[in-house]
Amino acid sequence: MVFGGATGVPPVDRRGRQSLDIVTSSLKRVIVRLFIALDIDDAIRERMAGFMDGLRGFAPDVRWVRTDSLHVTLKFIGEKPTDFVTKVTEALGAIRVAPVEIAFRGYGFFPTAKSARVFWAGLHAGPELQKLAEAVDGVTASLGVEKEEHAFSPHLTLARKSGGAGAPRRQKGDGPNRVFQNLQEKLAALPEPEFGTMTAREFFLYQSQLSPKGSRYTKLQSFPLRAWSSR
Template sequence: MKMRLFTAIDLPGDLLGNLERLIESLRPAARLKWSPAANLHITLKFIGGWPEERLEDLRAALAGVRFEQPIAVEIRGLGFFPDPRSPRIFWAGVSAGPELAALAGQIERALEPLGVEREKRAFSPHLTLARIPEPVPLGRLRREITASEPAGFGGFLARRFCLYRSRPGPAGSVYTRVAEFPPGCR
């Protein structure tokens, strides 16, 4: 049986609270598929379908990734992609030094020998606040963002990354932590 997996950096509770308040304030402005605050994370690598019987291979490969010092991360800015005129994602920006991209690159290289395909796009860290599955009017949302966008939502030191399993649920995806790296790091 295949598991749908990804690696990510968790957000601290105070930052999740700030983002949850933002989402709740913007929710009435557009009918989007809003992310539950508990699901917000910085994706480092989407792995996709992975055989459950090979989970230990994946854990062993990820355990070899070097994460020697905390990475300073700031959450700031809001935007849309891939195209602001016809967006599919509404996001909050992630600002970090080159260490974050280096960590994502290490994960890519660690998983490649296991047959996990490399990402074709450049690493672009962000938080998916909402998905836009079909064209909807966004004028009110854009006005709300312009009127109320804070300078930033907060920052933190990332000390670990996690392997997550994603399962579909009635209210959207449910994420379960499978492992953390380095193990036991808080």
């Protein structure tokens, strides 16, 4: 039997078209949790893994980040429909910033040592990292993402107090606690940790998926770091 006349293509009736439109619209409304970050070199990751393994027993009640998930966050976007991924990918591809050299060393606590909620490793970089963070913030703001109110504070989160946010600045509910006290006493007896230096030559758009075992991060797109050509 031949459908749809000489073409052999069956016609789509009104109900079929409506169903297709509903499916397409539903796909656009699927929500994904997004952020933009730099990955770290394997050698640095391994040194941090050893550092963290030696400290977990001094703060057993906090949530330690899986070492394969360590990254330098440039911008947390949050939950967006899937069609936003295409828009932000195109916009991020226009960023031109030179590769960034980063030295990883030291540690600290957010918001303060006495009211510790986050344990982090420090990083030190030239002005390119700040330029990159500002460029990413500007691009995402043009797509309706809330612009950052405070200066960029680069760090690597190693552990968080259970139920605590990762934000550097004081949050509602922050106050003196002893969750990290034993860890802080242990760290005070150790030399400042040095994890190494790397050159970041690309940054990434990540999807974050929450699960009972912790967040799982998937790279959706990479973007090369390169300065504007003088040619």
